[in-house]
Structures are given as C-alpha cells and as structure tokens.
Amino acid sequence: MTPHYIQRTFTALTLLIVLAFVACKKETPRPEPLPTTHSPYITRVLEYLPAVGQFTNELPKYEAGDTQEDMNRKALDELKDNKRGLVTLGGWGGYIVVGFDHTITNVAGQRDFRVLGNAFYSSSKKEAFEAGSCEPGIIMVAYDANHNGRPDEDEWYEIAGSAHVDPTQEPWYAFLKSHAPQADLNCYRDFEMTYYRPANEPASNEVWSTYIRWQDNKGNSGYKVKNPFHAQPYFPQWVKGDKLTFRGTRLPQNGYNQSSESPYYVLYKFRYGYADNAPSDSKDATIDIDWAVDKQGRKVYLPGVDFIKIYTGVNQENGNLGECSTEISGITDLHLLKEDIPN
Ligand SMILES: [Ca+2]
Ligand SMILES: [Ca+2]
Numbered sequence: 001m002t003p004h005y006i007q008r009t010f011t012a013l014t015l016l017i018v019l020a021f022v023a024c025k026k027e028t029p030r031p032e033p034l035p036t037t038h039s040p041y042i043t044r045v046l047e048y049l050p051a052v053g054q055f056t057n058e059l060p061k062y063e064a065g066d067t068q069e070d071m072n073r074k075a076l077d078e079l080k081d082n083k084r085g086l087v088t089l090g091g092w093g094g095y096i097v098v099g100f101d102h103t104i105t106n107v108a109g110q111r112d113f114r115v116l117g118n119a120f121y122s123s124s125k126k127e128a129f130e131a132g133s134c135e136p137g138i139i140m141v142a143y144d145a146n147h148n149g150r151p152d153e154d155e156w157y158e159i160a161g162s163a164h165v166d167p168t169q170e171p172w173y174a175f176l177k178s179h180a181p182q183a184d185l186n187c188y189r190d191f192e193m194t195y196y197r198p199a200n201e202p203a204s205n206e207v208w209s210t211y212i213r214w215q216d217n218k219g220n221s222g223y224k225v226k227n228p229f230h231a232q233p234y235f236p237q238w239v240k241g242d243k244l245t246f247r248g249t250r251l252p253q254n255g256y257n258q259s260s261e262s263p264y265y266v267l268y269k270f271r272y273g274y275a276d277n278a279p280s281d282s283k284d285a286t287i288d289i290d291w292a293v294d295k296q297g298r299k300v301y302l303p304g305v306d307f308i309k310i311y312t313g314v315n316q317e318n319g320n321l322g323e324c325s326t327e328i329s330g331i332t333d334l335h336l337l338k339e340d341i342p343n
C-alpha cells in the first residue's frame with residue numbers, strides 16, 4: 001500500500017508535467033499559411049512553332065542561327081511577368097505551348113483563365129455583328145495527371161468553343177452563307193495542313209501571290225501571299241526541312257470583304273471559347289476549364305490545368321489584312337488575380 005504522501009506527491013508531479021506540457025504547447029507558434037508566391041502569368045514556353053505568316057520571324061524576331069530553344073525563350077520574354085508583348089502564331093495550325101508555376105484551378109461555375117491577344121472590333125457602324133480583327137486561336141489544356149512536369153500526349157484536351165459545339169449558331173453564319181458563297185463554313189476536327197518551304201525569297205517587295213504553297217487533307221490547296229508591308233521570310237527560319245505539317249481543328253472562315261471596289265475585310269467574332277477572338281478585357285477572352293472535351297468531343301472533368309496550347313484556328317487570306325493569324329500577349333490565372341467571373 002502506498003503511503004498517502006507519496007501518492008499526493010506523485011499526483012502533484014503528474015499535474016506539473018501536464019501543465020508544463022500544455023504551457024509548452026501553447027508557446028509553440030502556429031505555422032502561418034505560406035504567402036502565395038505563385039505567378040498568375042506564363043512562366044514557361046515549352047514550344048513555339050508558328051505557321052507561315054506575315055509576322056512570323058518578326059514577333060518575336062528571328063536572328064540568324066537562332067534555335068528552337070532560342071525562339072522559345074524569345075517568346076517567353078514577351079509573355080512572362082505580365083509584359084504583354086505580342087507573339088504571332090502565323091496561319092492555320094501554328095502554335096505555342098506554355099506552362100505555369102502552379103496548377104490553374106478549375107473552380108466550379110467560374111471562368112478560370114484569360115487569354116490576352118490583340119483582337120479589336122471595327123468602329124464602322126456598318127457592322128451588323130461584332131467584327132473587326134477577330135483571329136480565333138483554338139485552346140488546348142493539359143492537367144499534369146502523372147506529375148512528371150510535362151504535358152504527355154494523353155493529357156491534352158481541347159476547349160470546345162462555340163463553333164466546335166455548333167457553327168451554324170454563330171450570328172453571322174447565315175449572312176456569310178448567302179453573301180460569301182466561296183467561304184468554307186465547315187468546322188473540321190481532323191484537319192491537316194502542310195506548308196512547303198519556298199525555293200527562294202522574292203527579289204522585290206511587290207505582292208507575290210504564289211509565294212508559299214499549302215495543301216490540306218480536304219482536297220484544297222493554295223498559296224500564302226507575300227504582301228509589300230512585310231519583307232522578311234514568312235516560313236519559320238529555325239525549322240529544318242522542306243515542309244511543315246500541322247494537325248487539329250479547323251474553324252469556319254470568318255473573314256468578309258465588304259467592298260467590291262477596294263478590298264475592305266472584317267473578321268467576324270465567334271461567340272466564345274477562343275483566343276484572340278474578342279478584346280482582351282472582355283468576358284469572351286476568358287475560358288472555363290469545364291469546356292474541355294476529348295478527341296470524340298465528350299466532356300471531361302479536369303481539376304485544373306498545368307499547360308495550355310494555342311493554335312491558329314482559321315485558314316484564310318484576307319486581302320489587305322493578310323492571313324488570319326492568332327496573336328497572343330499572355331495568359332492570366334483569374335483565381336490568383338481574384339477576378340470573379342461566373343460562367
Ligand atoms: Ca471553371
Ligand atoms: Ca504529365
């Protein structure tokens with residue numbers, strides 16, 4: 001039997017130890033949540049490969065000897081840190097693949113990122129529809145599901161913009177069908193197009209209408225035109241080989257010449273879901289990751305995206321404006337910027 005005084009001492013000691021432990025615990029500072037150091041802007045360019053275009057080799061500038069890595073870095077220099085420089089993707093199929101230092105979260109019911117470009121609307125009162133310089137780029141997204149820091153082939157999904165869903169619903173569709181019967185208003189998911197390197201560059205700066213030959217997998221072929229305003233080569237100069245082939249979705253042609261006397265082209269805006277299709281500050285420049293679809297066009301759910309690819313979506317020469325070419329000047333994470341844009 002333990003004497004009472006020993007028991008009491010033991011109890012008092014236990015109490016002391018417990019109190020000391022609680023006091024000790026109280027003094028341990030709670031870990032503060034780490035401040036967000038993620039950038040809301042593009043931090044990586046994995047690949048920049050524009051198609052033939054009047055700004056190719058200029059935005060950004062190619063210099064003799066530049067490699068693919070040099071051009072990736074030059075594109076990143078224009079797009080990082082909210083710099084808002086301009087990067088051209090050239091004609092149909094030309095693309096850029098970019099990455100971020102974090103996953104852009106797919107918030108339910110909200111737009112998730114914004115693609116900046118140089119689209120603008122014409123101030124002409126003649127327009128019955130929103131139109132001007134709308135050069136839609138198709139957007140693809142990848143969630144790094146296997147966490148290897150790369151967009152693997154099976155991680156890519158396409159954002160189904162309005163013409164993917166139903167091109168006949170574009171407000172200008174019926175107008176173009178009746179007023180521009182030569183316009184190809186189909187939307188193809190399995191398009192393929194090859195550009196052939198020209199044997200030589202023009203000697204003068206006059207218009208050269210048979211400058212760069214192209215051919216698609218729908219039985220069409222033609223030439224990309226050299227215009228007098230842009231003297232540099234239009235075929236990306238760091239690419240080796242005699243031809244360049246791109247694959248993807250091709251959108252309906254959206255350019256319309258309003259004047260039969262002197263060419264005056266306007267490019268009609270698609271409803272939603274594309275890059276460089278609406279002014280950068282408008283809601284139609286923002287994207288909901290929930291619009292992603294697989295190759296069969298079925299909706300997929302992605303928790304977020306780590307990589308984004310954008311490629312020019314229209315194949316069309318627009319007289320005085322030159323070829324339809326998507327330009328981008330950045331991508332922003334709407335959630336990090338606290339821009340609340342309900343879908
Ligand atoms: Ca969302
Ligand atoms: Ca991956």
Ligand SMILES: [Ca+2]
Nearest residue numbers: 118135326327
């Ligand atoms: Ca543009």
